Structure formats: C-alpha cells, structure tokens
Amino acid sequence: MRRTILASLTIAVSALGLEAAEIAPTAVTFEDGSVAQSLSGQPGNAAEGRKIVGSKKLGNCVACHAVSDLSDVPFHGEIGPMLDGAGDRWSEAELRGIVANAKMMFEGSMMPSFYKTEGFFRPGKAYTGKAADDTFGPLLSAQQIEDVVAYLATLKE
Amino acid sequence: MKKMTGAFLAALVTTTYAIAEPVDDTLVVNEDIAIVTRTAAPAHMADAVDEVMSGWLFRGSETRDMQRDDFDNPGMIFVEKAEEAWNTAEGSEGKSCASCHNGSDSMAGVRPVYPKWNEAAGEVRTLEMQINDCRETRMGAEPWKYTGGDMANMTALLASVSRGLPVNVAIDGPAQSTWEQGREMYYARTGQLELSCANCHEDNYGNMIRADHLSQGQINGFPTYRLKNTKLNSVHARFKGCVRDTRAETYKPGSADFVALELYVASRGNGLSVEGPSVRN
Numbered sequence: 180m181r182r183t184i185l186a187s188l189t190i191a192v193s194a195l196g197l198e199a200a201e202i203a204p205t206a207v208t209f210e211d212g213s214v215a216q217s218l219s220g221q222p223g224n225a226a227e228g229r230k231i232v233g234s235k236k237l238g239n240c241v242a243c244h245a246v247s248d249l250s251d252v253p254f255h256g257e258i259g260p261m262l263d264g265a266g267d268r269w270s271e272a273e274l275r276g277i278v279a280n281a282k283m284m285f286e287g288s289m290m291p292s293f294y295k296t297e298g299f300f301r302p303g304k305a306y307t308g309k310a311a312d313d314t315f316g317p318l319l320s321a322q323q324i325e326d327v328v329a330y331l332a333t334l335k336e
Numbered sequence: 337m338k339k340m341t342g343a344f345l346a347a348l349v350t351t352t353y354a355i356a357e358p359v360d361d362t363l364v365v366n367e368d369i370a371i372v373t374r375t376a377a378p379a380h381m382a383d384a385v386d387e388v389m390s391g392w393l394f395r396g397s398e399t400r401d402m403q404r405d406d407f408d409n410p411g412m413i414f415v416e417k418a419e420e421a422w423n424t425a426e427g428s429e430g431k432s433c434a435s436c437h438n439g440s441d442s443m444a445g446v447r448p449v450y451p452k453w454n455e456a457a458g459e460v461r462t463l464e465m466q467i468n469d470c471r472e473t474r475m476g477a478e479p480w481k482y483t484g485g486d487m488a489n490m491t492a493l494l495a496s497v498s499r500g501l502p503v504n505v506a507i508d509g510p511a512q513s514t515w516e517q518g519r520e521m522y523y524a525r526t527g528q529l530e531l532s533c534a535n536c537h538e539d540n541y542g543n544m545i546r547a548d549h550l551s552q553g554q555i556n557g558f559p560t561y562r563l564k565n566t567k568l569n570s571v572h573a574r575f576k577g578c579v580r581d582t583r584a585e586t587y588k589p590g591s592a593d594f595v596a597l598e599l600y601v602a603s604r605g606n607g608l609s610v611e612g613p614s615v616r617n
Contacts, residue, residue, distance in 0.1 A: 235546070242546040254547040258540055289539070291529040301584045302528050308580035311528075318528065 201321045204296040212284025213272040218294065218321035228330025231323055232262075238293070238319060238327055248334060259290060264336040274328045278319075293318040293327075357542050358393035358551075359400075363611075366406055369500040371609040378606040380507060384538055385552070390608055391560075394541070394551035395616055399563065402615040411492055411561035411613025414485075414568050418493035421486065427477030436474065440493055447491075447498040447610050451599040453511045460514040462595055463491055464570070482590035488559045488568040495559065495612025502609060503556050505602045518600025521593065527584025533601070553578075554605040555598070557614025564617055571598050 202218050217223070231238040233252040241249055243258035265274065277284055279294035294317045302311040319327065363371040373390035381388075392400055406412045422440045425432045437443060450463040461469075467490055468479040480487040507515040522533045536545065537553030544550070559568040572589035575597060579586040587593040 239546070254544070256545045257543045258545055289531070289535045291531075299528055299530065300524060300526050301579075303580065303582075303584040303586070305583060306580055308576065308584075308586040310585040315528075 204294050204317045207279055207294065209276055209280070209283040210272075212281075213270070213276040214279055215272045217325055218275070218279065219325050221322060221325060223322075223325030223327070223329030225326070225329040225333050227323075228326035228328070231319065231327050232330055237323065240327070243290070246334070262331065262334055264334060266332040266334045267336055269331075271328060271332055274331045275324065278324055278327050278331070291318060294321070294324050358389050359397075361393065361400060363390075363392055363400070363403065365404060365499060371500060371611055372502065373608065373611075375607040378603065381604055384534075388554065388605055388608055389541070389552050390605075390611060390614075391551040391554055391557055391616055392611065392614060394549050399615055399617055403611070409561070409613065409615055410566070411559070411568060411615060412496070414489040414561075415492045415496045415613060418489035421490060422493060425475075427471065427475035429474065429476040431475045433470070436470075441497045443494050444497045445501060447495045447612070448501045448504050449506070451505060451511075451514075451595060451602060453506065453509065455510075459592075460511050460595055460599055462571075462590075462598055463494060464572075464590065465595070467491070467494075483570045483573040485568075488570050491570065492559050492568055492613040495610055498610040499612070500609050502607050503602060503605045505599060505606060507599070507603045511599065514596045515599050515603060517593075518596035518598070521597045522600055526579060527582030529582045529584075531582040533578070533597075552604070553601065554608060555601050556605040556608040557611035557616070559612050560614045560616045562616050568613060571601075 200220050202216065202220075207214055207218065208216075229249070232240040232246065233249045235242070240246075240262070241252055241255045243256040244260065244262045245255035245257060246262045248263070249255070269277065273284070277290075280292040281288040281290040282292060296315065296317055299311075302315060303309060304311050304314065358374075361373075363373050365371060371390070371392075373392050374387055377385050377388050392403060402408045402410070419440060422433045425435070433440070447463065450466070451460050453459075454461045454466075457469075464480075464482055464487055467487065468482075471477040472479055480490075505511075525532045525535070533553060536550050541550050541552045555571050555574075558571045558574070560574075561567070562569050570589070572594045575594055576586045576589055587597075
C-alpha cells in the first residue's frame with residue numbers, strides 16, 4: 180500500500196515536471212477560449228513579441244490589425260480590431276488563448292490559429308502551394324506565442 | 337472602431353492609399369465602350385451582398401486610368417499578338433481560327449457566357465478548354481499550355497471583343513452541380529491559414545490587408561495585366577496564387593476543381609461588363 184502511494188507520488192511529481200516543459204499544439208487545454216499556462220513553460224519576452232507582431236515573415240499580425248505602438252512598421256491592416264489597449268481588455272490567459280487558437284473564443288473567427296497542427300483542409304508546405312510534409316508545424320513556436328502574449332499585455336491605453 | 341482604424345491608416349499611408357473604400361468613378365474605354373463596374377447583385381447571391389463591383393473600383397487612379405484607353409493599356413499589346421495568331425494557319429488541317437470564325441470580332445458575345453456547359457463533351461468548359469479543343473480537333477494543332485502566354489493572349493483577344501457586354505454565365509440546368517461544387521469551394525476555409533475566398537472577398541472587400549486593398553475578387557476583367565508581374569494573368573493562375581497564400585496545397589490550373597470555382601466566381605459577377613484585358617496592380 181505504502182509502495183503504491185509512493186509510486187503515485189512519483190508520477191505526480193514527474194507530471195509537475197512536465198508542466199514546466201513545452202505543451203504540444205495538440206495538448207493545449209482551453210477554458211472558455213483561455214489558456215492558463217505558458218505554452219513553453221517560460222515567461223514571454225515582450226521585445227521579441229513586438230518583432231513577431233510586426234514581421235511579415237513571423238506573426239504578421241499587422242496584416243490584419245493596426246497597432247499604434249508599431250508605427251515604424253508600414254501598412255497595417257483593418258480586418259481585425261485594433262490592438263491598442265489589448266492588454267487592458269484581455270488577461271494574459273485570454274490573450275494566449277486568442278493567439279493560439281482564436282476560434283476557441285470567437286467561433287468562426289477569420290483569424291488563423293497560430294498554435295495548431297491538426298484539422299486543416301488541404302494544408303500546404305508554407306507558401307509553396309505544395310502539400311504539407313513532415314516539416315509541417317504550427318505557425319508560431321510555443322515560445323513565440325509567449326513572446327507575442329507578453330507584448331500584447333504591454334499594450335495599454 | 338473601424339473609423340479610428342481608418343483615420344489611423346489614412347495618416348500612415350496618405351500617399352499610396354488615401355481611401356480604402358471602392359471609389360466613385362466610371363469607366364468608358366476609348367471614349368466609346370461604357371463599362372458597368374458596379375450593379376445590383378445577381379439573385380443567387382442576394383443574401384451575401386447588395387452590389388457587385390469590378391476590381392477596377394478598388395485600384396488607384398493611375399492604374400484605373402491605364403484602362404481607359406487602349407494605347408495606355410499594356411494588355412492590348414498581347415491582344416495584338418493574338419490577332420496575328422488568329423489569322424495564322426497552324427496544324428495538320430492548315431487552318432487558322434479565321435478559317436472558320438472569320439474576323440475575331442465575330443466572337444463578340446462568347447466570353448460573357450463562359451464557363452459554359454458543353455453538351456457533346458458532357459462537361460462545363462472554360463474558354464481555354466474550348467480554344468484547345470478547337471486547336472486539337474479542328475486545326476490538328478498542339479494544345480497550348482493552360483496558363484501559358486499564347487493562351488493568355490488569345491483569351492485577352494476574345495475578351496476584348498466582348499468588352500462592355502454583361503457577364504452572363506448559366507448556373508442552372510446541366511451546369512448546376514458544377515456551380516454548386518464551385519460555391520462549396522468558395523466558402524471552404526482552406527490551408528493552414530484557414531481562409532476561404534469569402535473571408536477576404538465577401539466579408540472584407542474594401543478593407544486593407546497589409547498593403548493590399550481587398551476587392552470582391554470579381555473575374556470580369558480577366559485576363560488581367562498586373563503591374564506586379566508585367567504580364568497577362570489568367571483566372572486559374574490567379575486562383576492558384578490566392579490558394580497558395582492561404583498556405584494550402586493548391587489545385588492545378590485547368591483542373592475540374594478550378595473549372596467549377598471559375599464558373600461560380602464568374603456567376604458572382606453576372607451583370608458586370610467584360611473588361612479583359614484589365615489593368616490591376
């Protein structure tokens with residue numbers, strides 16, 4: 180009996196250990212569209228996040244959202260809501276959920292899911308027009324998501 | 337909120353895009369051919385939009401002006417090349433297009449009704465398919481590459497002689513199932529970005545997506561001369577580029593899938609004038 184308890188305890192500890200590690204795109208838990216835990220197990224870097232949001236090669240968030248703080252980046256889109264004040268409107272967990280998979284909070288949202296690897300129709304290999312192969316991964320890495328979340332949290336009115 | 341964004345953008349990009357709505361302007365080509373660039377939506381899409389609009393209304397004034405006169409329209413150079421091809425005999429039968437069809441202007445009225453059901457073949461055919469059928473069956477000539485230069489030129493010639501006539505593709509009868517397939521494709525969220533044609537071209541036309549001003553994605557102006565790549569672009573080449581940009585596995589130009597999509601998208605422009613070869617960015 181004692182041995183069993185000890186074994187369960189060991190499992191529980193190693194599970195806790197896993198929580199500090201990266202959460203795979205297929206293993207993310209959404210609660211009302213929010214994701215409570217850091218996907219990478221690490222805090223985000225807002226300065227890196229700022230780059231990702233403005234870069235065409237990375238998040239390219241400004242393709243659809245305008246952000247006053249990124250006025251050094253040309254051509255902001257007007258498809259989605261402006262991101263000014265996002266850090267006031269949403270909690271960190273909500274921001275993480277929206278960036279990872281906005282469709283969990285907003286059904287039918289046009290916004291791409293940045294941390295998702297399954298359930299696509301005709302997924303391609305990046306922008307080649309060819310079918311996806313075994314290099315297929317989420318649009319942003321776990322740490323990149325965290326960086327973007329950290330940056331969005333700084334956007335206060 | 338939308339107003340705020342608009343004001344912010346206007347301040348940001350005043351020189352290039354002063355306004356993001358479709359402009360209020362009228363197109364008359366060569367001071368002669370009146371082009372319908374905006375009209376009531378056809379009945380089948382009344383639930384989606386009230387009005388259908390040519391992509392011409394979403395482009396800048398310099399680009400729009402290029403289409404007002406054939407001397408300023410770079411696409412017309414390719415029409416001239418096709419006029420030569422029209423009159424040149426090719427293939428084992430020693431025939432040119434003109435041998436059967438006479439002058440190219442006799443083809444006025446053809447472009448607006450394609451893609452069209454072909455009873456003998458038992459399929460919906462695009463203008464490109466019909467051109468290649470003529471080449472192979474009547475002329476004994478090699479078919480052209482679907483999106484190649486020769487083909488784009490010939491479709492530009494056939495469009496040019498129909499300019500001003502309303503697009504009028506049939507969506508019922510034997511074409512209906514193909515049209516329905518195309519409609520399904522139009523609304524399917526595709527690729528890793530999970531974007532449908534409708535996300536951009538029905539729900540967001542008039543809005544900016546990064547530096548691009550989204551239009552309704554109408555194809556009444558095809559083939560279109562794009563300043564971006566300085567050549568004529570066929571409908572299927574454009575479809576392919578759009579699907580690719582959703583990070584999807586594209587369909588092949590000339591495939592049954594794209595034929596269906598072309599019929600559906602063409603039908604969304606029923607009532608707009610044929611404009612090809614149009615000028616876009």
